Amino acid sequence: VSFVxxxxxxxxxxxxxxxxxxxxxxxxxxxxxxDIEYDYRAMKSVVTKxxxxxNSDYSMWRYLPxxxxxxxxxxxxxxxxxxxxxxKRLGSLWGISRLYVKDEGLNPTASLKDRASAVACAxxxxxxxxxxxxxxxxNAASSLAGSAARMGLASVIFVPKRAPAAKVTQLGVFGAKxxxxxxxYKAAFSLSKQAIAHYGWYNRNAAINPHLVxxxxxxxxxxxxxxxxxxxxxxxxxxxxxxxxAGVYKGFYDLFELGITTKIPRLxxxxxxxxxxxxxxxxxxxxxxxxxxxxxxxxxAVGIPRNPNKAMKAVVxxxxxxxxxxxxxxxxxxxxxxxxxxIFGEPAAAAAAAGCYEAIRRGVISPNDAVVVISTGSGLKDxxxxxxxxxxxIRLFPNLELLIDVLRKKDIQ
Amino acid sequence: VSFVxxxxxxxxxxxxxxxxxxxxxxxxxxxxxxDIEYDYRAMKSVVTKxxxxxNSDYSMWRYLPxxxxxxxxxxxxxxxxxxxxxxKRLGSLWGISRLYVKDEGLNPTASLKDRASAVACAxxxxxxxxxxxxxxxxNAASSLAGSAARMGLASVIFVPKRAPAAKVTQLGVFGAKxxxxxxxYKAAFSLSKQAIAHYGWYNRNAAINPHLVxxxxxxxxxxxxxxxxxxxxxxxxxxxxxxxxAGVYKGFYDLFELGITTKIPRLxxxxxxxxxxxxxxxxxxxxxxxxxxxxxxxxxAVGIPRNPNKAMKAVVxxxxxxxxxxxxxxxxxxxxxxxxxxIFGEPAAAAAAAGCYEAIRRGVISPNDAVVVISTGSGLKDxxxxxxxxxxxIRLFPNLELLIDVLRKKDIQ
Numbered sequence: 001v002s003f004v005x006x007x008x009x010x011x012x013x014x015x016x017x018x019x020x021x022x023x024x025x026x027x028x029x030x031x032x033x034x035d036i037e038y039d040y041r042a043m044k045s046v047v048t049k050x051x052x053x054x055n056s057d058y059s060m061w062r063y064l065p066x067x068x069x070x071x072x073x074x075x076x077x078x079x080x081x082x083x084x085x086x087x088k089r090l091g092s093l094w095g096i097s098r099l100y101v102k103d104e105g106l107n108p109t110a111s112l113k114d115r116a117s118a119v120a121c122a123x124x125x126x127x128x129x130x131x132x133x134x135x136x137x138x139n140a141a142s143s144l145a146g147s148a149a150r151m152g153l154a155s156v157i158f159v160p161k162r163a164p165a166a167k168v169t170q171l172g173v174f175g176a177k178x179x180x181x182x183x184x185y186k187a188a189f190s191l192s193k194q195a196i197a198h199y200g201w202y203n204r205n206a207a208i209n210p211h212l213v214x215x216x217x218x219x220x221x222x223x224x225x226x227x228x229x230x231x232x233x234x235x236x237x238x239x240x241x242x243x244x245x246a247g248v249y250k251g252f253y254d255l256f257e258l259g260i261t262t263k264i265p266r267l268x269x270x271x272x273x274x275x276x277x278x279x280x281x282x283x284x285x286x287x288x289x290x291x292x293x294x295x296x297x298x299x300x301a302v303g304i305p306r307n308p309n310k311a312m313k314a315v316v317x318x319x320x321x322x323x324x325x326x327x328x329x330x331x332x333x334x335x336x337x338x339x340x341x342x343i344f345g346e347p348a349a350a351a352a353a354a355g356c357y358e359a360i361r362r363g364v365i366s367p368n369d370a371v372v373v374i375s376t377g378s379g380l381k382d383x384x385x386x387x388x389x390x391x392x393x394i395r396l397f398p399n400l401e402l403l404i405d406v407l408r409k410k411d412i413q
Numbered sequence: 414v415s416f417v418x419x420x421x422x423x424x425x426x427x428x429x430x431x432x433x434x435x436x437x438x439x440x441x442x443x444x445x446x447x448d449i450e451y452d453y454r455a456m457k458s459v460v461t462k463x464x465x466x467x468n469s470d471y472s473m474w475r476y477l478p479x480x481x482x483x484x485x486x487x488x489x490x491x492x493x494x495x496x497x498x499x500x501k502r503l504g505s506l507w508g509i510s511r512l513y514v515k516d517e518g519l520n521p522t523a524s525l526k527d528r529a530s531a532v533a534c535a536x537x538x539x540x541x542x543x544x545x546x547x548x549x550x551x552n553a554a555s556s557l558a559g560s561a562a563r564m565g566l567a568s569v570i571f572v573p574k575r576a577p578a579a580k581v582t583q584l585g586v587f588g589a590k591x592x593x594x595x596x597x598y599k600a601a602f603s604l605s606k607q608a609i610a611h612y613g614w615y616n617r618n619a620a621i622n623p624h625l626v627x628x629x630x631x632x633x634x635x636x637x638x639x640x641x642x643x644x645x646x647x648x649x650x651x652x653x654x655x656x657x658x659a660g661v662y663k664g665f666y667d668l669f670e671l672g673i674t675t676k677i678p679r680l681x682x683x684x685x686x687x688x689x690x691x692x693x694x695x696x697x698x699x700x701x702x703x704x705x706x707x708x709x710x711x712x713x714a715v716g717i718p719r720n721p722n723k724a725m726k727a728v729v730x731x732x733x734x735x736x737x738x739x740x741x742x743x744x745x746x747x748x749x750x751x752x753x754x755x756i757f758g759e760p761a762a763a764a765a766a767a768g769c770y771e772a773i774r775r776g777v778i779s780p781n782d783a784v785v786v787i788s789t790g791s792g793l794k795d796x797x798x799x800x801x802x803x804x805x806x807i808r809l810f811p812n813l814e815l816l817i818d819v820l821r822k823k824d825i826q
Contacts, residue, residue: 058471058494075498075499075501075502077496077498077755078495078496078498078516078519081471082491083490083491083521085488085490085491085563086488088488089488089565103491103521106491106519106521108496108516108519108755108756109755109757110791110793145755146755146757147755148755149751149752149753149754149755150498150754150755150756151755152502154825156825159806165800166796166800168806169796169799169800169803170757170792170793170796170799171806172748172799172800172802172803172804172806173747173748173751173752173757173792173799173802173803174751174752174755174757175748175751175752175753177807177820177823177825178806178807179806179807179809179816180806180807180808180809181809181810181811182808182809182810182811183810183811187811188811190811191811191812191813191816194813195813195816198813198817334586335585335586335588338562338585338586338587338588339562339586339587339588340562340588341562341563342490342521342522342558342559342560342561342562342563342564342587343563344522344559344583344586344587378523378793379583379586380523380583380791380793380794381793383579383582383583386582386583386585386586387578387579387582387585389585389586390582390585390586391585393572393581393585393591393592393593394590394591394592394593395593395595396592396593396594396595397594397595397596398594398595398596398600398601398603398604399604400604400607400608400611403592403604403608404611407590410590412567412569412590413612
């Protein structure tokens with residue numbers, strides 16, 4: 001049984017009943033992204049701290065009663081219940097006493113997007129779809145192809161001409177039909193839209209599908225549970241389209257409404273300086289304008305965010321903040337996370353860490369605040385950029401005296 | 414409290430007491446690899462099915478009482494408790510009804526080696542070492558560097574000149590001092606040995622350190638527990654040095670000795686045709702001879718296995734088998750695992766799947782046998798080889814009619 005009460009358009013606020021099958025508001029078109037509202041009073045009778053204590057399913061599906069689909073699919077990848085590391089060494093370096101990192105790179109296809117794609121595929125199966133589709137070259141695509149393969153669905157992924165061969169390869173391994181479109185991302189997106197309409201494939205394009213946020217929110221539910229329901233003062237997350245921060249907010253909101261937690265953490269939305277539409281709009285108190293996409297953090301390089309309202313609402317309602325970080329700061333954060341804690345994040349993941357550090361430096365985050373940084377994806381997906389962050393190896397002939405000499409100069413023993 | 418009874422030399426069978434601090438048998442030198450024996454009678458009083466039922470630590474450390482170190486380190490990466498997938502689609506394709514894949518690529522640095530490195534670092538900390546070292550370009554190195562960073566240890570990794578830049582980068586992210594030796598792997602290994610002796614660093618070189626197998630065995634303990642202690646008929650694992658299959662055997666052996674399980678699965682050791690010293694020795698009933706290292710499965714490309722006795726014993730004692738597979742079969746298995754189940758393994762991981770398929774084809778594994786294949790590492794570590802396994806994307810101009818036409822010819826709708 002799902003506790004969905006209704007779907008509400010984030011633009012015109014029109015309500016649609018719980019059995020509504022559309023993805024967006026027909027009045028507002030594609031911008032009419034729907035928010036899913038729950039009957040928390042009914043949900044409360046099932047979802048309690050005790051419910052979780054008795055639940056031995058250590059995956060995102062332990063949160064099924066808080067989701068918009070009825071049934072856990074029979075076969076799934078092992079999405080969720082990723083580690084929340086207490087990172088004392090990093091915290092001490094940054095001068096805060098309670099710092100945690102949630103390593104979402106340990107999801108099956110190595111990013112937080114697995115949570116959304118798992119829900120998409122589960123929903124697709126529930127409504128009888130046999131093919132799922134999206135346009136992306138990144139984590140959304142690989143997570144969709146992976147979950148689809150595991151659940152026995154076909155997948156079709158539209159990528160732009162410039163899509164990196166490595167990412168196309170990952171899609172191919174998962175058996176996705178990859179359509180490489182002569183043109184840019186917009187051309188790929190546009191063709192995907194037409195094809196999805198023509199064939200009736202299940203649509204996993206970002207933002208449009210309201211169930212995706214309901215999958216993503218499980219990361220917040222886990223953070224809260226892993227901290228024994230004592231939610232942090234701040235939760236830091238990097239932002240591209242805005243869907244992930246919207247999901248994080250939704251998860252914390254659900255728990256607060258259920259009375260399981262006593263507050264909603266302040267959300268720090270982090271963007272790259274070279275692509276910061278949210279930060280600019282926030283700083284200037286103006287509407288979100290299209291920007292360039294100049295950053296190494298490809299997973300958050302989104303010049304026109306597709307989920308602006310939900311993302312802005314997440315920061316405003318949580319009394320949060322927006323911050324931008326340079327690519328240099330992102331590279332430094334990749335190295336610092338790896339060096340001090342053994343966590344290897346992709347640039348977009350390290351952006352959140354860099355934003356946390358910058359917020360501490362500016363006094364936005366206080367030394368006594370409890371902070372969770374979400375590391376959204378694995379660094380193994382982008383070795384090339386990480387290379388810019390690290391020292392060259394020590395090269396020498398195989399001779400112990402030579403080695404001792406070199407190490408002495410570097411003060412290693 | 415650890416239940417170690419004694420250390421026994423795998424060559425000359427000399428016993429050493431439980432407080433012995435050396436790694437190898439002084440009489441036999443480096444070939445005198447030690448096996449750790451436990452006092453199962455004492456262990457039985459603690460380690461029961463009930464013990465695990467009450468244990469909420471879902472990581473490799475839930476098996477601490479079966480290990481050779483006393484204490485779980487304070488900070489660790491989230492190693493272990495990786496998913497054991499029931500793979501019905503793959504099983505049906507291969508004609509067996511009970512097939513499972515253990516995805517070790519979901520460990521923190523993306524391979525099974527994390528289990529050994531976590532124990533190495535824990536042991537290093539316990540005996541007061543501050544620097545850990547090994548020579549490797551592969552999963553042993555990245556797992557050591559990652560666990561060392563997390564536990565606050567320094568790490569020094571020796572790599573040969575030809576070490577791929579991507580792998581060196583991963584080590585750098587984890588803050589390892591990387592020594593790139595002008596020469597081949599043997600030169601790197603030899604310099605590492607001299608340097609470890611000179612500086613007194615903690616030695617994580619394969620086989621030599623008897624505690625590593627005790628970490629690796631946790632994969633078998635997990636498989637058994639995840640199957641509710643009904644161990645499979647076969648467990649399939651790819652073999653290079655021989656340490657991993659030795660660990661798998663040790664884990665199943667422990668449980669059998671404790672009376673928690675009723676049998677030890679037959680172990681199928683899989684090698685690549687281009688580097689199959691164990692298979693050749695087995696087929697010809699002769700000693701293990703040095704071979705070439707001609708295979709894409711770099712993680713098992715070991716021409717002189719360093720742990721031959723323990724590995725051979727594992728197969729003999731379990732009534733197991735050895736099998737070799739071609740690189741073509743390995744590439745095909747990468748694709749099949751990905752397509753049917755959404756699991757992306759590196760070549761050495763897919764080798765086990767390919768070996769399983771070959772054993773079914775030959776009738777070594779029967780259709781009614783329950784089989785677990787261990788996928789030892791993530792395919793994200795070796796995208797280049799995976800590329801050879803997958804179809805080219807469909808390239809076209811952004812036009813729906815064109816797309817429909819192409820897809821019709823491929824019978825997609």
